[in-house]
Amino acid sequence: MTKKILYVIDGLEFGGGERVFAQIINGLPEDRFETFLATATNAAIQRSITARNCSFFPIDFSNRCNALNLLKLAGIIKNQQVDIVHGQGARAEFYARLAARISGRKKYVSSVAMPVEGYDVGAFRGFFYRVLDRFSERFVDCFLVVSSALERDMIQTHGVAAKKVVKIYNGIETDHYNPDAQEEGRRGIRREFSVNEREILIGSLGRMVWQKGFEYFVRGIPAILQEIPEAKFMLVGEGPLRRDMENLSVSLNIRDQLVFTGYRSDIRDMLSAMDVVVIPSVLEGFPMITLEVMAMEKPIVATAIDGIAEQIENGKEGLLVAPQNPQEIVQAVKRLLNDPDYARLLGANARTKVIREFSVQKMITQTIDVYEKLCRR
Numbered sequence: 001m002t003k004k005i006l007y008v009i010d011g012l013e014f015g016g017g018e019r020v021f022a023q024i025i026n027g028l029p030e031d032r033f034e035t036f037l038a039t040a041t042n043a044a045i046q047r048s049i050t051a052r053n054c055s056f057f058p059i060d061f062s063n064r065c066n067a068l069n070l071l072k073l074a075g076i077i078k079n080q081q082v083d084i085v086h087g088q089g090a091r092a093e094f095y096a097r098l099a100a101r102i103s104g105r106k107k108y109v110s111s112v113a114m115p116v117e118g119y120d121v122g123a124f125r126g127f128f129y130r131v132l133d134r135f136s137e138r139f140v141d142c143f144l145v146v147s148s149a150l151e152r153d154m155i156q157t158h159g160v161a162a163k164k165v166v167k168i169y170n171g172i173e174t175d176h177y178n179p180d181a182q183e184e185g186r187r188g189i190r191r192e193f194s195v196n197e198r199e200i201l202i203g204s205l206g207r208m209v210w211q212k213g214f215e216y217f218v219r220g221i222p223a224i225l226q227e228i229p230e231a232k233f234m235l236v237g238e239g240p241l242r243r244d245m246e247n248l249s250v251s252l253n254i255r256d257q258l259v260f261t262g263y264r265s266d267i268r269d270m271l272s273a274m275d276v277v278v279i280p281s282v283l284e285g286f287p288m289i290t291l292e293v294m295a296m297e298k299p300i301v302a303t304a305i306d307g308i309a310e311q312i313e314n315g316k317e318g319l320l321v322a323p324q325n326p327q328e329i330v331q332a333v334k335r336l337l338n339d340p341d342y343a344r345l346l347g348a349n350a351r352t353k354v355i356r357e358f359s360v361q362k363m364i365t366q367t368i369d370v371y372e373k374l375c376r377r
Contacts, residue, residue, distance in 0.1 A: 011043030073099035146286035149306030171363035177295035185269030208239030220326035294350035
């Protein structure tokens with residue numbers, strides 16, 4: 001019998017959570033699952049859904065307190081005879097968890113990509129989110145976490161029973177992120193941003209928020225330029241700290257060497273243009289960008305924080321450095337640039353690992369297993 005799954009996410013941005021939900025919805029066998037998506041009106045995630053049997057329901061999650069959301073979700077669950085509700089994000093999940101509860105105790109799956117304690121939303125809203133999250137956790141049948149660190153956090157800090165926590169790593173499309181198809185993209189991006197083939201391009205990608213640690217990458221640029229004056233640098237992404245990063249580059253007298261691209265959807269081509277990629281994050285769950293860089297066989301310097309340390313083994317698939325440490329970033333970048341054979345070996349190892357451990361199909365298969373076990377209870 002076909003099982004009906006309702007996915008609930010605010011969709012106010014197209015981040016890792018939205019991308020994972022799109023991957024799952026598109027990858028579920030249509031003869032076994034019917035899917036529904038409750039998200040913001042005209043959310044970007046809708047444009048990523050290719051599954052023919054997915055129905056959309058607009059929900060306004062931009063308002064912090066809206067009882068209509070609870071009633072709408074409960075109505076969807078009842079009218080569509082939903083078997084499992086799968087949610088992500090503190091704001092959307094509070095409504096979804098309660099709606100599943102009042103709609104006849106439907107099975108509920110919660111995806112946790114980052115602990116609510118790590119949300120960058122200010123002290124008052126952060127406290128509010130934590131209270132709502134802890135209150136509604138009792139209505140969750142299974143927590144899907146993306147790293148061992150989050151698994152420990154849910155069990156030890158949140159007090160969730162170990163049997164209710166399942167670790168499933170994020171996956172990416174390794175056929176799309178393929179180094180064999182990067183030459184055209186490399187030439188196009190370098191031409192667009194006036195970087196010639198002789199110049200070394202070192203880049204970093206992500207939303208410009210404090211968790212991504214771009215400040216520490218930017219602060220390391222002058223030291224790299226002292227040894228490699230022909231190097232160019234690129235920051236790909238948009239966010240509230242972009243102006244701060246631009247001002248920092250001016251104060252360090254490196255503005256002409258650092259390109260700010262703004263938001264880009266052509267991440268594969270952006271990576272193709274780069275010779276080394278730096279991921280200077282301070283806080284992450286299990287970042288997709290790391291997997292994309294690894295799949296493209298790009299030499300990578302990343303911080304040794306929870307999540308990333310499960311993706312990269314230092315010295316095998318990339319170089320790990322201490323967070324918030326520009327000096328270590330500089331030394332690691334120089335090491336890769338001074339030893340191109342070693343850099344290529346790390347890149348090749350990284351792609352092999354992604355194909356083996358972090359494929360989309362593996363993630364989908366494991367998620368289906370969770371759904372089927374819940375339905376048998």
